[in-house]
Amino acid sequence: MQSPVRFSSCRGVAFEIKPHSDPFAIGNETKDEPRSGSIRRLWPSWNQLNSSKVFPSSISKSMSLASSHFCDLDPDNNNDEEDDDYEDDVVLQKLEEGDHHDENSEKDHKPIIPSASKRQQGGARKQSGSRLSVILLDQGLFTVYKRLFAVCLTLNITGLVLAATGNFPYARNRTALFSIANIFALTLCRSEAFLRVVFWFVVKVFGRPWVPLPIKTATTSLLQSLGGIHSSCGVSSVAWLVYALVLTLKNRANTSSEIIIVASAILSLLCLSCLAAFPLVRHLHHNVFERFHRFAGWTSLALLWVFVVLTISYDPKTKSYSNQLGSRLIKQQEFWFTLAITVLIIIPWLTVRRVPVKISAPSGHASIIKFEGGVKSGILGRISPSPLSEWHAFGIISDGKSEHMMLAGAVGDFTRSLVSNPPSHLWVRQVHFAGLPYLTNMYDRVLLVATGSGICVFLSFLLQPSRANVCVLWVAKGIEQNFGKEIEEMMNMQPKDKVIVHDTAVLGRPNVSQMSVDAAKKFGAEIVIVTSNPEGSRDVVNACKASGIAAFGPIWDS
Template sequence: MDGQGPLAIKFSSCRGVSFEPKPSPASPFAVDAAACAAEPAASAFSKAGRWLPPPFIRNYSTSTFFTAHSRANSHFCDLDLDDIEDDTEGESCDEDEEMAFASAVDGVSDAPSRSRRSASVKRAKKAAGGHSRLGVILLDQGLFTVYKRLFVLCVALNALGLAFAATGRFPAGRQHAAVFAMGNILALTLCRSEAVLRAVFWLVVALLGRRVVPVAVKTGVTAILQSLGGVHSGCGVSSLAWLAYALAQARRELHVNVNALGVGAAILGLLALSCAAAFPLVRHLHHNVFERTHRFAGWGALALLWAFVVLSARGSHGHGPRATIAVLAKRPELWLAAAITFFTFLPWITVRRVPVTVTAPSTHASIITFRGGVKAGLLGRISRSPLSEWHAFGIVSDDGDTHAMLAGAVGDFTRGLVSDPPSHLWVRGVHFAGLPYLIGMYGRATMVATGSGICVFLSFLMQPSSCAELSLVWVAKGIDANYGEGMSAMVANNKILGGRVVVHDTATMGRPNVAELAVGAARRWSAEVLIVTSNPEGSRDVVTACKKAGIPAFGPIWDS
């Protein structure tokens, strides 16, 4: 179908066969273009229960874009987007999530009754080897993923240097073990600095977003950038080893500063606590515990690090203030500590408490509207209590006066947005770049979303990007009822997509095989890469199917 100009929107059947419906006037997909053109855009938002603010409809033919009913739905997101709202502490998989698992594995073609749901879920789990959601996140993505390779590479290089230092073949490592420990801490800090990563992602897209660059190079860089968490965790473990070695060496010296040794031991304990909290099992089952422990233990270790640097410069006999400053200025520990501190607190410099407008069209989602436009493909973090927890969401913007976040009510924080909508929220001024941002590096890309995962891609439907051709596959339940009467029409008439769309409403068309839809769409429109946002099971299935078909594909990983 390539090269034939704009295509009509395709609605796939549950068997993976696409067809063009000819809706009757009573159909929820029918759009009266004349009526839409005659109705002023502003009037469309004079009613209650709108999904997004008025500026988001200025470029579309339907005035009912994102109009939503307040009718509750027991299955708002056909497949939940767990990677965007990672608030799972104390939560268990409810029936909707169980059905999401079943639909991702079995591709159930009709809507089963409640009694059949449980049997379908059990069969799906059995077919998947009985893996838990944690197993899917940690194991089913592969034993030799890029993330794990980067982790092993970092640990191996540090272990090699440590072994040479211990055997006397690496004098610099033996004499400056604390410097190597701090170097690892700086590296892991940079891997999590949103400002640094925003600059890196922008530079990569600017340099590699050219047709002359091979697709293999682009996908390789995408895989590495997506998996920088492996470097973060690898450097964290390595810093423990180097610091332990440095303390062991210091104990053997005759002129060691006992206070510095004690502070170093405290730092080692806090780093060990931080690493233990980040262990995958703890992080998945008790995410809030992980986040708070990781943050406050890290801050405590950073404060003690400054004490360690100063005490080490004073030596065992002690120096006066001037002598200590002179010694510090010549020591790399000072500059490493300064760099670590700067990049650690850089995001906090931009933290602001801003007014927001929160609307809850149903009990299963909320729309948070902010002032100011945002570039396509970026994500943002919000919080009610900035010292406690932060939550990341995809940003919907038309690069105008406002932007918004679509938050599915799947955790304590997001449910609170529905039951107790705030008037103000804390935000980080630096919006960070995630996997969707890298779409701009490719010439043709297919976006696959399930349920509220569409929010990550909506900005690409409103703002032109450097990607020449975008295509979309969206699977959700009750699209017009839950996302607005004009949602399907907006997607169908979208000029940027040019008709390269597959929309599957499970409420009327049954549960599809999302992986088959994704592979079919990527082949149909000759996509260079496919990006999927779904729950862990759905993302795994789509990425696996695409790789078998020879299509480069990326989805959120557990430590994205």
């Protein structure tokens, strides 16, 4: 019987949960496993050569939980039934979105790595708790995301209370407008085209040496946590619409049945969207969340236009609809907010194209997808085999000149098909989006920490000129074997003081948190940006902050 697949996601980063480890997961070798053969080039430790790119293998090992994410730090392949049940709850996968995993296809390809004792595993489980608690709680109860959510919700609730008590007559008379305004705000927080402009502007304005570091880090925290505003505005729009319906039903003589029916339908769809986005539902049933959010959103937008047209054209005195709609529409704020929402939603779909691609597979576990055209550093992109059903986000590797590429781990149906049956064309969104890595250019000296395929989004900072002086720390298993010579050569051609590579197939699994702290201090980094699984990112961020170094990593719903 096939195990269910679960997902949890961040902005541009979706993690798929599966019960078995991916061959890219990092782990220690067994005693019988040779330390040479498939890995042709071994980077020596700093203790052996001062010019090496690798930390010594004697570094203490991490205590992170097991994970099969392509970027994960410590896989745990136990065949015991108890451990399989545990892995079901805690194992994460990949940086691409929405791939399904076939458990049976992995059974014969488990990497051989030593496992901890039952007592040790039990201790790790006690410390880390459930995957959901790691995602939602381990980052803290008072994160910027949660504070933005609370502030936005408090402002809306305050407005509602004032309107209900008669102290805010404008809001009481325009309750539907406040609901639409909240929908506009949540759409704005998720508009990749708008945020691309915002990120560019922020880097231009704050990316100057004289801007204090606390202002830069505060801005980074804010931009990374816009999902808090998005979620809060979604809940607030429902609250305002409920209040609008209550007032409308109390004054039913001055409205029409059609308006009430359409408003009720919009409210139902908004409520279902909020329920689908609830963290537990989104964590366990990501595909349901993603598709429902999209199609329910489109349906709500269509109904919103109907609602705006009906409410503006309805005359309560004659109890009929006016024919002179155009002149009345352009004078109403509801019309302009709805138009803005429509434009923001349509823009990315206007850029969808089916483009030729060149796909090669350095191993049976990954593919390199090449596209025409250079892309700036720190940018991510989305690809799809079928644009209306699924989109997958990947970091982009580019020298900024003639082409760019993505590295896709073969961990789901779509990504495995890229290896076994590579297509000649894929659907892409030509408006690439900016995320946390893009803000690297706001700083002077940055340590970029990546595990596994997380290196993708950071490689561009090495291949093309960037304002920031960066050092890249990469921890992965079987560099040449799993990622191919092209990726390995990209790393090898960089100055030795700019790249630190730790191949766990050769040197064993390190304590990445301590490794990051040491590298940041040695490099003199202002901040550390990490791309790993939730536990790995959390550990690195917490370790750096404890050492007085600002650090950022992917967060839930960023």
